[in-house]
Amino acid sequence: MVIVRRERSDAARNRAKILSAAERIVAAHGVEGLSMAEVAAAAGVGVGTLYRRFGDRSGLAYALIDRREREFQAAFLEGPPPLGPGAEPAERVRAFLRALADRTVEQLDLLLMAETASPLARFGGAYDAYHGHLVMLIGRLRPEADAYGLADALLAPLSAELLAHRLRRCGVGGERITSALDELVSGLVR
Structure with a gap:
Protein backbone atom coordinates (compact mmCIF):
# COMPACT_ATOMS: atom_id res chain seq x y z
CA MET A 1 0.00 0.00 0.00
CA VAL A 2 1.33 3.43 -0.96
CA ILE A 3 0.70 6.26 1.46
CA VAL A 4 0.36 9.62 -0.22
CA ARG A 5 1.22 12.51 2.05
CA ARG A 6 -0.75 15.65 1.53
CA GLU A 7 1.06 18.90 1.76
CA ARG A 8 0.05 21.09 4.72
CA SER A 9 -1.93 24.13 3.60
CA ASP A 10 0.67 26.57 4.96
CA ALA A 11 3.43 24.65 3.18
CA ALA A 12 1.42 24.73 -0.06
CA ARG A 13 0.92 28.50 0.28
CA ASN A 14 4.64 28.99 0.94
CA ARG A 15 5.53 26.84 -2.06
CA ALA A 16 3.24 28.89 -4.30
CA LYS A 17 4.68 32.18 -2.98
CA ILE A 18 8.24 30.93 -3.43
CA LEU A 19 7.67 29.74 -7.00
CA SER A 20 5.87 32.95 -7.96
CA ALA A 21 8.70 35.04 -6.51
CA ALA A 22 11.31 32.90 -8.28
CA GLU A 23 9.44 33.22 -11.60
CA ARG A 24 9.38 37.01 -11.25
CA ILE A 25 13.10 37.11 -10.46
CA VAL A 26 14.00 34.88 -13.40
CA ALA A 27 11.80 36.99 -15.70
CA ALA A 28 13.50 40.18 -14.54
CA HIS A 29 17.12 39.02 -14.09
CA GLY A 30 17.48 35.65 -15.82
CA VAL A 31 18.64 32.42 -14.23
CA GLU A 32 21.86 34.11 -13.12
CA GLY A 33 19.81 36.41 -10.88
CA LEU A 34 18.14 33.52 -9.09
CA SER A 35 19.57 33.63 -5.57
CA MET A 36 18.05 31.81 -2.62
CA ALA A 37 18.26 34.89 -0.39
CA GLU A 38 16.54 37.11 -2.94
CA VAL A 39 13.77 34.57 -3.55
CA ALA A 40 13.21 34.13 0.19
CA ALA A 41 12.96 37.89 0.71
CA ALA A 42 10.59 38.33 -2.25
CA ALA A 43 8.39 35.45 -1.06
CA GLY A 44 8.40 36.58 2.57
CA VAL A 45 9.83 33.31 3.91
CA GLY A 46 13.08 32.37 5.60
CA VAL A 47 16.07 31.23 3.59
CA GLY A 48 16.07 28.01 5.63
CA THR A 49 12.57 27.27 4.34
CA LEU A 50 13.88 27.48 0.78
CA TYR A 51 16.83 25.19 1.46
CA ARG A 52 14.67 22.63 3.27
CA ARG A 53 12.10 22.71 0.52
CA PHE A 54 14.28 22.81 -2.62
CA GLY A 55 17.78 21.88 -1.48
CA ASP A 56 19.61 24.49 -3.52
CA ARG A 57 19.29 26.89 -6.43
CA SER A 58 19.15 24.11 -9.03
CA GLY A 59 16.38 22.35 -7.06
CA LEU A 60 14.41 25.59 -7.15
CA ALA A 61 15.03 25.92 -10.90
CA TYR A 62 13.78 22.37 -11.48
CA ALA A 63 10.66 23.13 -9.44
CA LEU A 64 9.97 26.09 -11.74
Whole structure:
Protein backbone atom coordinates (compact mmCIF):
# COMPACT_ATOMS: atom_id res chain seq x y z
CA MET A 1 0.00 0.00 0.00
CA VAL A 2 1.33 3.43 -0.96
CA ILE A 3 0.70 6.26 1.46
CA VAL A 4 0.36 9.62 -0.22
CA ARG A 5 1.22 12.51 2.05
CA ARG A 6 -0.75 15.65 1.53
CA GLU A 7 1.06 18.90 1.76
CA ARG A 8 0.05 21.09 4.72
CA SER A 9 -1.93 24.13 3.60
CA ASP A 10 0.67 26.57 4.96
CA ALA A 11 3.43 24.65 3.18
CA ALA A 12 1.42 24.73 -0.06
CA ARG A 13 0.92 28.50 0.28
CA ASN A 14 4.64 28.99 0.94
CA ARG A 15 5.53 26.84 -2.06
CA ALA A 16 3.24 28.89 -4.30
CA LYS A 17 4.68 32.18 -2.98
CA ILE A 18 8.24 30.93 -3.43
CA LEU A 19 7.67 29.74 -7.00
CA SER A 20 5.87 32.95 -7.96
CA ALA A 21 8.70 35.04 -6.51
CA ALA A 22 11.31 32.90 -8.28
CA GLU A 23 9.44 33.22 -11.60
CA ARG A 24 9.38 37.01 -11.25
CA ILE A 25 13.10 37.11 -10.46
CA VAL A 26 14.00 34.88 -13.40
CA ALA A 27 11.80 36.99 -15.70
CA ALA A 28 13.50 40.18 -14.54
CA HIS A 29 17.12 39.02 -14.09
CA GLY A 30 17.48 35.65 -15.82
CA VAL A 31 18.64 32.42 -14.23
CA GLU A 32 21.86 34.11 -13.12
CA GLY A 33 19.81 36.41 -10.88
CA LEU A 34 18.14 33.52 -9.09
CA SER A 35 19.57 33.63 -5.57
CA MET A 36 18.05 31.81 -2.62
CA ALA A 37 18.26 34.89 -0.39
CA GLU A 38 16.54 37.11 -2.94
CA VAL A 39 13.77 34.57 -3.55
CA ALA A 40 13.21 34.13 0.19
CA ALA A 41 12.96 37.89 0.71
CA ALA A 42 10.59 38.33 -2.25
CA ALA A 43 8.39 35.45 -1.06
CA GLY A 44 8.40 36.58 2.57
CA VAL A 45 9.83 33.31 3.91
CA GLY A 46 13.08 32.37 5.60
CA VAL A 47 16.07 31.23 3.59
CA GLY A 48 16.07 28.01 5.63
CA THR A 49 12.57 27.27 4.34
CA LEU A 50 13.88 27.48 0.78
CA TYR A 51 16.83 25.19 1.46
CA ARG A 52 14.67 22.63 3.27
CA ARG A 53 12.10 22.71 0.52
CA PHE A 54 14.28 22.81 -2.62
CA GLY A 55 17.78 21.88 -1.48
CA ASP A 56 19.61 24.49 -3.52
CA ARG A 57 19.29 26.89 -6.43
CA SER A 58 19.15 24.11 -9.03
CA GLY A 59 16.38 22.35 -7.06
CA LEU A 60 14.41 25.59 -7.15
CA ALA A 61 15.03 25.92 -10.90
CA TYR A 62 13.78 22.37 -11.48
CA ALA A 63 10.66 23.13 -9.44
CA LEU A 64 9.97 26.09 -11.74
CA ILE A 65 10.40 23.89 -14.80
CA ASP A 66 8.21 21.16 -13.27
CA ARG A 67 5.38 23.58 -12.50
CA ARG A 68 5.19 24.81 -16.10
CA GLU A 69 5.76 21.31 -17.48
CA ARG A 70 2.74 19.92 -15.62
CA GLU A 71 0.55 22.68 -17.07
CA PHE A 72 1.85 22.00 -20.57
CA GLN A 73 1.34 18.24 -20.37
CA ALA A 74 -2.20 18.69 -19.01
CA ALA A 75 -2.95 20.98 -21.97
CA PHE A 76 -1.89 18.48 -24.65
CA LEU A 77 -3.29 15.44 -22.88
CA GLU A 78 -6.63 16.79 -21.64
CA GLY A 79 -7.04 20.37 -22.83
CA PRO A 80 -9.23 21.73 -25.58
CA PRO A 81 -8.44 21.13 -29.26
CA PRO A 82 -6.41 21.64 -31.30
CA LEU A 83 -3.67 21.05 -28.69
CA GLY A 84 -5.79 18.62 -26.71
CA PRO A 85 -7.92 15.71 -27.93
CA GLY A 86 -10.62 16.26 -30.53
CA ALA A 87 -8.72 17.72 -33.47
CA GLU A 88 -7.31 15.92 -36.50
CA PRO A 89 -3.79 14.46 -35.99
CA ALA A 90 -2.00 16.93 -38.30
CA GLU A 91 -3.67 19.87 -36.59
CA ARG A 92 -2.72 18.47 -33.18
CA VAL A 93 0.91 17.92 -34.22
CA ARG A 94 1.15 21.53 -35.44
CA ALA A 95 -0.50 22.87 -32.28
CA PHE A 96 1.75 20.71 -30.11
CA LEU A 97 4.97 21.82 -31.80
CA ARG A 98 3.96 25.50 -31.64
CA ALA A 99 3.00 25.18 -27.96
CA LEU A 100 6.24 23.34 -27.19
CA ALA A 101 8.25 26.05 -28.95
CA ASP A 102 6.44 28.73 -26.93
CA ARG A 103 6.89 26.75 -23.71
CA THR A 104 10.61 26.27 -24.39
CA VAL A 105 11.19 29.94 -25.23
CA GLU A 106 9.23 30.96 -22.12
CA GLN A 107 11.66 29.11 -19.83
CA LEU A 108 14.64 29.00 -22.17
CA ASP A 109 17.34 29.79 -19.62
CA LEU A 110 15.97 27.32 -17.07
CA LEU A 111 15.63 24.59 -19.68
CA LEU A 112 19.06 25.36 -21.09
CA MET A 113 20.51 24.87 -17.62
CA ALA A 114 18.55 21.64 -17.12
CA GLU A 115 19.24 20.16 -20.57
CA THR A 116 22.97 20.77 -20.36
CA ALA A 117 23.43 19.53 -16.78
CA SER A 118 24.71 16.17 -18.04
CA PRO A 119 25.30 14.54 -21.45
CA LEU A 120 21.81 13.00 -21.81
CA ALA A 121 19.91 15.34 -19.49
CA ARG A 122 17.46 16.41 -22.22
CA PHE A 123 16.16 12.89 -22.63
CA GLY A 124 13.92 11.19 -20.14
CA GLY A 125 10.71 12.26 -18.42
CA ALA A 126 9.31 15.17 -20.40
CA TYR A 127 11.06 14.25 -23.65
CA ASP A 128 9.64 10.74 -23.43
CA ALA A 129 6.15 12.17 -22.92
CA TYR A 130 6.54 14.47 -25.94
CA HIS A 131 7.99 11.69 -28.05
CA GLY A 132 5.24 9.23 -27.12
CA HIS A 133 2.58 11.83 -27.88
CA LEU A 134 4.03 12.55 -31.31
CA VAL A 135 4.50 8.85 -32.08
CA MET A 136 0.81 8.31 -31.37
CA LEU A 137 -0.29 11.26 -33.53
CA ILE A 138 2.08 10.43 -36.41
CA GLY A 139 0.91 6.82 -36.26
CA ARG A 140 -2.66 8.01 -36.79
CA LEU A 141 -1.62 10.42 -39.52
CA ARG A 142 0.71 8.05 -41.42
CA PRO A 143 0.46 4.45 -40.18
CA GLU A 144 3.14 3.27 -42.65
CA ALA A 145 5.72 5.85 -41.51
CA ASP A 146 8.51 5.42 -38.96
CA ALA A 147 6.69 7.44 -36.30
CA TYR A 148 9.47 6.84 -33.78
CA GLY A 149 12.17 8.43 -35.95
CA LEU A 150 9.90 11.18 -37.21
CA ALA A 151 8.99 12.18 -33.65
CA ASP A 152 12.70 12.62 -32.85
CA ALA A 153 13.16 14.66 -36.04
CA LEU A 154 10.30 16.98 -35.08
CA LEU A 155 11.58 17.43 -31.52
CA ALA A 156 15.23 18.02 -32.42
CA PRO A 157 14.83 21.70 -33.46
CA LEU A 158 13.17 22.44 -30.13
CA SER A 159 16.09 21.61 -27.86
CA ALA A 160 16.82 24.54 -25.57
CA GLU A 161 20.44 24.61 -26.71
CA LEU A 162 19.57 24.86 -30.41
CA LEU A 163 16.76 27.35 -29.80
CA ALA A 164 19.06 29.57 -27.72
CA HIS A 165 21.67 29.45 -30.49
CA ARG A 166 19.16 30.26 -33.25
CA LEU A 167 17.30 32.97 -31.34
CA ARG A 168 20.23 34.68 -29.63
CA ARG A 169 23.25 34.16 -31.85
CA CYS A 170 21.72 33.83 -35.30
CA GLY A 171 18.86 36.28 -34.86
CA VAL A 172 16.29 33.79 -36.12
CA GLY A 173 12.80 34.65 -34.93
CA GLY A 174 10.48 32.20 -33.22
CA GLU A 175 7.96 32.48 -36.05
CA ARG A 176 10.55 31.29 -38.55
CA ILE A 177 11.22 28.21 -36.41
CA THR A 178 7.54 27.35 -36.03
CA SER A 179 6.92 27.98 -39.73
CA ALA A 180 9.67 25.49 -40.58
CA LEU A 181 8.08 22.96 -38.24
CA ASP A 182 4.73 23.55 -39.95
CA GLU A 183 6.43 22.78 -43.28
CA LEU A 184 7.78 19.52 -41.89
CA VAL A 185 4.28 18.56 -40.72
CA SER A 186 2.89 19.48 -44.15
CA GLY A 187 5.40 17.06 -45.63
CA LEU A 188 4.01 14.33 -43.39
CA VAL A 189 0.46 15.03 -44.55
CA ARG A 190 1.27 14.85 -48.28
